[in-house]
Amino acid sequence: MILPSRRRSQPLTLVLAMAALFATANALHAQTSSQEEPVWMESAVTPPAAFKTESLQPFDVMRDSALSYGIDPGSLTVGEDGVVRFVMVARSASGALNVLFQGIRCATAETKTYARLSDKGNWNASSKAEWQELSFRGPTRPAMMLARQGVCDGKAVMGSPQKILSALKTGVADRYR
Numbered sequence: 001m002i003l004p005s006r007r008r009s010q011p012l013t014l015v016l017a018m019a020a021l022f023a024t025a026n027a028l029h030a031q032t033s034s035q036e037e038p039v040w041m042e043s044a045v046t047p048p049a050a051f052k053t054e055s056l057q058p059f060d061v062m063r064d065s066a067l068s069y070g071i072d073p074g075s076l077t078v079g080e081d082g083v084v085r086f087v088m089v090a091r092s093a094s095g096a097l098n099v100l101f102q103g104i105r106c107a108t109a110e111t112k113t114y115a116r117l118s119d120k121g122n123w124n125a126s127s128k129a130e131w132q133e134l135s136f137r138g139p140t141r142p143a144m145m146l147a148r149q150g151v152c153d154g155k156a157v158m159g160s161p162q163k164i165l166s167a168l169k170t171g172v173a174d175r176y177r
Helices: 006-033 138-151 161-170
Strands: 057-059 067-071 083-092 097-105 110-117 123-125
Touching: 057 138, 057 161, 067 138, 083 138, 097 138, 110 138, 138 161
Parallel strands: none
Antiparallel strands: 057 067, 067 083, 083 097, 097 110, 110 123
């Protein structure tokens, strides 16, 4: 009977040890992966019953714009889902209004228009409303500028509605960008 030498069995032992190590690492990764972040669920949303255009909190969207922008402070909320919702008003020099009920999700840098105010004063909810990436160009620019000026602090919400309004009034949030 020929016995294997110790030198021949060392590579086999090493291979088995490495296989056991990889199996343990994979099992640990599977456990921690499933415990990472819960799936985000958006809260149910309905447009506010009332809002005011007399005391809007203004914010800058673009120099020399034909429109002035503001949000109704009374409509500003921070949802449990992390979405900041508000009524945004764009007013032309002639006084014409475009009123939107919107949300900003700082964690993903997205915005959503839930409803638009009709000429008759009713909200027209969009059943096909989808989250859109915030951008300096195009229709999401006003929401992007609002996010930068006080709604978001990086990927986090600036804080309570009062803290957001304070940042918009003082311009503190935009100074640090």
